[in-house]
Amino acid sequence: xxxxxxxxxxxxxxxxxxxxxxGLSSPETSRRGNLFGMLGMxxxxxxxxxxxxxFSIGFVYVLIFFLxxxxxxxxxxxxxxxxxxxxxxxxxxxxxxxxxxFVAISAFLNPQVFNLGSPGDIKLSSLIEMSIGxxxxxxxxxxxxxxxLKLRGIMSGAPIxxxxxxxxxxxxxxxxxxxIFYLCNTQSESFFWRLISISFLLGLLLIIPIGGADMPxxxxxxxxxxGWAAAGIGFTLENTALIITGALVGSSGAILSYIMCKGMNxxxxxxxxxxxxxxxxxxxxxxxxxxxxxxxxxxAAYLMKNxxxxxxxxxxxxxxxxxxxxxxxxxxxxxxxxxKVSYAVHPVxxxxxxxxxxxxxxxxxxxxEVFEQENINNDFASTDVAFVIGxxxxxxxxxxxxxxxxxxxxxxLDVEKSKSVLFVKRSLSPGYAGVDNELFYRDNTLMxxxxxxxxxxxxxxxxx
Amino acid sequence: MEIDPFIFRLxxxxxxxxxxxxxxxxxxxxxxxxxxSVTNAxxxxxxxxxxxxxMSGDIKGILNTSNxxxxxxxxxxxINIFGGFLVTQRMLQMYKKKKKNK
Numbered sequence: 001x002x003x004x005x006x007x008x009x010x011x012x013x014x015x016x017x018x019x020x021x022x023g024l025s026s027p028e029t030s031r032r033g034n035l036f037g038m039l040g041m042x043x044x045x046x047x048x049x050x051x052x053x054x055f056s057i058g059f060v061y062v063l064i065f066f067l068x069x070x071x072x073x074x075x076x077x078x079x080x081x082x083x084x085x086x087x088x089x090x091x092x093x094x095x096x097x098x099x100x101x102f103v104a105i106s107a108f109l110n111p112q113v114f115n116l117g118s119p120g121d122i123k124l125s126s127l128i129e130m131s132i133g134x135x136x137x138x139x140x141x142x143x144x145x146x147x148x149l150k151l152r153g154i155m156s157g158a159p160i161x162x163x164x165x166x167x168x169x170x171x172x173x174x175x176x177x178x179x180i181f182y183l184c185n186t187q188s189e190s191f192f193w194r195l196i197s198i199s200f201l202l203g204l205l206l207i208i209p210i211g212g213a214d215m216p217x218x219x220x221x222x223x224x225x226x227g228w229a230a231a232g233i234g235f236t237l238e239n240t241a242l243i244i245t246g247a248l249v250g251s252s253g254a255i256l257s258y259i260m261c262k263g264m265n266x267x268x269x270x271x272x273x274x275x276x277x278x279x280x281x282x283x284x285x286x287x288x289x290x291x292x293x294x295x296x297x298x299x300a301a302y303l304m305k306n307x308x309x310x311x312x313x314x315x316x317x318x319x320x321x322x323x324x325x326x327x328x329x330x331x332x333x334x335x336x337x338x339x340k341v342s343y344a345v346h347p348v349x350x351x352x353x354x355x356x357x358x359x360x361x362x363x364x365x366x367x368x369e370v371f372e373q374e375n376i377n378n379d380f381a382s383t384d385v386a387f388v389i390g391x392x393x394x395x396x397x398x399x400x401x402x403x404x405x406x407x408x409x410x411x412x413l414d415v416e417k418s419k420s421v422l423f424v425k426r427s428l429s430p431g432y433a434g435v436d437n438e439l440f441y442r443d444n445t446l447m448x449x450x451x452x453x454x455x456x457x458x459x460x461x462x463x464x
Numbered sequence: 465m466e467i468d469p470f471i472f473r474l475x476x477x478x479x480x481x482x483x484x485x486x487x488x489x490x491x492x493x494x495x496x497x498x499x500x501s502v503t504n505a506x507x508x509x510x511x512x513x514x515x516x517x518x519m520s521g522d523i524k525g526i527l528n529t530s531n532x533x534x535x536x537x538x539x540x541x542x543i544n545i546f547g548g549f550l551v552t553q554r555m556l557q558m559y560k561k562k563k564k565n566k
Binding site for chain 1 (some may be wrong): 469470473476477478480481483484485487488489490491492493494495496497498499500501502503504505506507508509510511512513514515516517518519520528529530531533534535536537538539540541542543544545546547548549550551552553554555556557558559560561
C-alpha cells in the first residue's frame with residue numbers, strides 16, 4: 001500500500017472518531033456514533049497490517065497479544081457493574097498511558113522501523129516528541145493507578161499531604177524538562193529511562209494529595225493527559241489518526257475538567273494542589289445540638305403520595321448503596337399515584353462526570369426525566385417534595401449565604417425552596433467539604449436516617 | 465522553499481483541538497461518562513505504533529526488547545479498545561426515552 005493511500009485511510013479513521021464524539025450530542029445518535037468509532041478503529045488497525053504486509057512470525061505474535069488483550073477487555077466490559085464505572089475509566093486511562101510509554105520505548109530502541117533515524121542518531125524533532133509522549137504517558141499511568149486505587153477503596157480516599165509536596169512536584173517537573181534537554185543532546189539511553197522513572201513518580205505525587213470527592217476533576221484531567229500523550233506519539237509516528245485523536249481526547253478531558261471545576265466553583269489549581277478535605281479544621285462545625293426532625297419510611301411515603309410533584313436529587317450515597325433500582329421502583333409507585341417525578345443531577349454529583357446519569361439509565365429511568373441543574377433549579381420553588389438521596393454539599397444553602405464557607409459560590413440545587421425536603425442519609429455528618437448543612441435543621445426538612453437502598457425499599461412498601 | 469511536514473501535522477493537530485472543543489461542548493452532560501469511555505477507546509489507536517514495533521524484524525530479531533515492548537503495548541491497547549467500545553455500547557443501550565413517546 002502506498003504511503004499516501006495509508007495516510008488517507010488514517011485521515012478517514014480520524015474523521016470517524018470525530019463523528020463518534022459528535023454522536024454523543026444526544027442519546028438517539030450516540031449508539032451510531034459509537035459504531036463510527038469502532039469502524040474508525042477497525043480501519044486504522046487493518047490498514048496498518050496491510051501496509052506492513054509481512055504476515056510471518058511477527059504477525060502471529062501480534063495477533064496473539066491482540067486477541068488475548070481484546071478478550072480480557074471484552075470480558076471486563078460485560079462483567080463490570082455500572083457502579084464501578086469511575087474506577088474502570090481510571091484503570092483504562094492507566095492502560096493508555098502505559099501503552100504510550102511502551103510505544104515510545106520501542107521507537108527509541110528501534111527507530112529504523114519508524115523511519116526516525118538509527119539508535120543514537122534519532123531525529124531531534126522525533127526525540128522531543130517521543131520524550132514528551134513518554135513522559136505524559138508515564139504521568140497518566142501512575143496518576144491513574146492512584147486514582148483507581150482511591151476510587152476502588154483499596155487506598156483511602158483521604159488526601160495524603162506532606163510538607164514541601166508542591167516544591168517536590170515542581171522540582172520533578174523541572175527535572176523532566178532538563179532530562180529531555182540532555183536526552184536530545186546526548187541521545188543516551190540512560191537519560192531516557194530516568195525521564196520515564198521520574199515521570200512515573202510525578203504522576204503518583206500529583207494525585208495522592210487529591211481527595212475522593214475531587215475525583216471527577218482528576219479523572220477528567222487524566223483523560224486529557226492520555227490524549228496529549230497519544231498526540232505526542234502521533235507526531236513521532238507521523239500518524240494523522242493518532243494526532244487527531246490525541247487532540248480530540250485532550251480537549252475533551254480539558255473541557256470536562258473545566259465543567260467539573262465550575263460545578264464546585266473552584267479553580268483547577270485549587271483542586272490539583274489538594275484544597276478541600278486536607279484542612280481538618282473545616283470539620284469543626286457548630287453542632288449546638290440543634291433539633292432535627294427525624295422521620296421514617298411511613299412519613300416519607302405519606303408525604304410524597306400526597307404531593308403533586310417530587311424532585312429526586314441523587315448523589316454519591318445513592319451509588320454507594322446501589323439504590324438506583326429501588327429509587328426507580330419508588331418513582332414508578334409515585335407516578336401510579338399521579339405524582340409528577342423528575343430527577344435533578346448536579347454536575348459534580350458522584351465520582352465522575354455523568355456518573356448519576358449512567359446509574360439512573362441503568363435502572364431504566366427515561367433520560368427525559370433527568371434534568372441538569374440549570375434546567376430544573378427554578379422548578380424547586382413550585383415542587384412539593386425534594387427527595388435528596390445521598391447528596392449533601394450540592395444542596396447546602398450556605399454556598400449562597402456565607403462568604404466564609406469553603407463551598408461559598410458553588411452553584412447548588414435549590415432544594416430549600418421546595419415545600420418540604422426529605423434527606424436520606426446515614427448520619428448528620430457533614431459532607432465531603434466538611435461543612436454542616438443547615439438544611440438538616442429546618443422546619444420543613446425531614447431526616448430519614450438509614451442506608452439509602454433500605455430506606456427507599458421501605459418507602460416503596462409503604463407506598464403500595 | 466519547502467515547508468517542513470511537521471508544520472502540516474501541527475496544523476492538523478491545532479485544527480483538531482478546535483474541532484474537539486466545539487464537538488465536546490455539544491455533548492449532552494448526561495452522556496459525559498460514555499464520552500470518557502469512548503475517548504478512552506479511541507485514544508488506544510496508539511496500537512498502530514505498537515503493531516509497527518511488534519511486526520518489525522525477522523524470526524531471529526522478533527524477541528528483542530523493542531518488539532517485546534511493542535507486544536505489551538498491543539496487549540494493553542487491545543484491552544482498552546475492546547473494553548472501551550463495548551462498555552460504551554453497553555451504557556448507551558441503557559439510555560431510553562419514556563415508553564409513551566415511542
